[in-house]
Amino acid sequence: MKQLFYNGMIVTGKKGEILKNGYLIVNNGKIEKVGLDFEFKDTDEFTEKVHLGGKWVLPGLINTHGHIGSCLLRGNGDDLPLQEWLQSKMWPMEAKFTEKTVKAGASLAIIEMLKSGTTTFLEMYHLHLDIIGQLVEDSGIRSVISRGMIGHCSIEEQEKKLREACDLSKRLRSMAGGRITTMLAPHAPYTCPPEFLKSVIYEAKKKQLPIHIHLSETEQEVNEHIQKYGKRPVVHLAELGMFDVHTLIAHGVHLDDEELKLLAHFGVAVSHNPTSNLKLGSGIADVPSMLNKNILVSIGTDSAASNNNLDMFQEMRMTALIHKGNKQDPTVVNSETALLMATHNGGRALAIDDIGAIETDKDADFIIVDSSSPHLQPSEHLLSHLVYSASGSDVEQVYVKGKCLVRNKECLTMDEEKIIYEANRAFKRLFYS
């Protein structure tokens, strides 16, 4: 199975590099060669030849934090204070979730992500994760799945959750031809007692699993943490030994300079979720300082209940814009950096070496953008347009491991009409029950 894609504008994912009239050879799902000005020879043997007609090719986008299991709650309560939103809108609904609800929401989220150019997503959820694994297997997308664990419960229940998470990890890693990896996901320092975190860290070391955790999303949780433990959350986690394993934190909105230094020192990765942090009134993470300290920053949408879409183009754009205004400095987080965060850094944050760039020996996870729309003209400055003007609806084709999952803006592996019907039916059942 050898595929050729030629005559395109290839954004390789290396800082700022664009191959005009570039080509790409994919061999059994791996990128074999990337180059300029392809010339046909008699000896060429390709199963598929795609003339790109000048379209833009870039690495598949990587969404490093979300909860697709709750996607049906999109728009179910906006503009509310966090606790009121959780208590009156989110938790009562989630308490009624069944397998069908999670399947309907997760299917909706996956087709939305695929159609808008996301080829890999991280999922932290606590319900019916085998179903999500099955959807990943069937849809062809790539995922890091983690069972979110809240430790506010008895030690027996904590142990049960952790055992579930480990068992699930084992099952999921054998599925989908290696497209699923896993992490252990204690929910947050404010919901997990130190002893429980220690057990999680112990298992993570033993099983060589990375850790994913919400960290310092709101000012209030940080203040309460300091009151309770007499230290800031990052110091607390470092002392517990968490950062001896690869750790990806979500949010990191309220971190002081010492905490940033610790994250840099231990090579902790960050999932920056700018839209969700704005929408819930959490604040604006200090990404420019993180970048200055060489912290690995990737991008996540968080859930559709707090975003409210899963469009990584819009998230890149927000990332490139928000810090300029917040710091009153237009030079921070330029377009190259934002694209890097959503691709190469995403792969590293998820501890998956094979993705995040269009280069030899990487897996062939890439997307093709239809560059013919008015908002992408004049077409000269494509890097700028991809970050500052494009949106997910400009994505025309999506490939994961060389397999075409979206063609001409239609998903080939999922039944969109059925998914939308089921999502609305499941939501109505929830809402009016």
Next chain:
Amino acid sequence: MKQLFYNGMIVTGKKGEILKNGYLIVNNGKIEKVGLDFEFKDTDEFTEKVHLGGKWVLPGLINTHGHIGSCLLRGNGDDLPLQEWLQSKMWPMEAKFTEKTVKAGASLAIIEMLKSGTTTFLEMYHLHLDIIGQLVEDSGIRSVISRGMIGHCSIEEQEKKLREACDLSKRLRSMAGGRITTMLAPHAPYTCPPEFLKSVIYEAKKKQLPIHIHLSETEQEVNEHIQKYGKRPVVHLAELGMFDVHTLIAHGVHLDDEELKLLAHFGVAVSHNPTSNLKLGSGIADVPSMLNKNILVSIGTDSAASNNNLDMFQEMRMTALIHKGNKQDPTVVNSETALLMATHNGGRALAIDDIGAIETDKDADFIIVDSSSPHLQPSEHLLSHLVYSASGSDVEQVYVKGKCLVRNKECLTMDEEKIIYEANRAFKRLFYS
């Protein structure tokens, strides 16, 4: 010419109102009736009957600040400090602009705006505005056109510019069947000496023209203004008598409490340009305080050179998000308010009574959104989805004064392929000359 649109979800533009299974009767470009559950009678006589199939109808979006004449400079220099950007990227290019450049850029901008649901835009520019007027006439869009005037020149030149602006105003107001109105647009307090501003105000009063002006976009310009005049810009303009005429200011990022009170007192309207203010590192306008003081706030994209698209859905979304994060309060600028700013408030800010809502006796400027995409499900919460999840690419049909300008996402009045070809050709001529 009587048109019926029925069986849709109509967002009327009145605060939060949604008519489920609503209908809309348009008579010669005016909305004659809006109601629920239309029932056909034998006596009905409609030239056109449109079954909306549950799609979402809302007032056409109103973009209250921009410079479409420079649209070809989209992406031509991002991530640069303001002065470096202006001096190295914008001004040298604009100095080479010809009629063809402006026509190519403005055509591109208009088709982008129409396709993404904008039915009215304000234009402040200084070159070839008759051409822009002609494009408005031909395309069917609605516009407020103002000749931007920089007063850093001799008195003779100032007078010439003002005369040009007044003559242009007269010519444009006779075009396009009333779809063009005009304002007088002194560029900014920092580029217009007080005596020149007085002349402009005098003409505005005499000719009953509103005024449009950039105001307090950057901290630096405000500081320099205080140094030069010993007072803040709003106080300065108030003392000059500007606010005796209807005034719309763009930006208003750096205003103190006294200035906000003055704007409220004089009924001055604001065009909030959140994306442009972020991208240029200008800062974040204090919109929640403006709203608390009942200042009329509308939304603008500014130019594609500092945004970089003209998608008013994305601008609404940014408006609803940015202030929540900046104030760490998720209750500020809710979805209803953001939609109101982009519709009803836009009409008032532009001093056009006939637009901005779907109600009897307004002009029939409305758009139809295809609600079938994954990111708009579950479809229950449409107001939330319109603000927090939709983008311009969801717009399917666009009507201005009852005339269909976009159908099935294709613009009926402009030749998209030709416009894109000309835009790229014109840009290359500029860039490589």
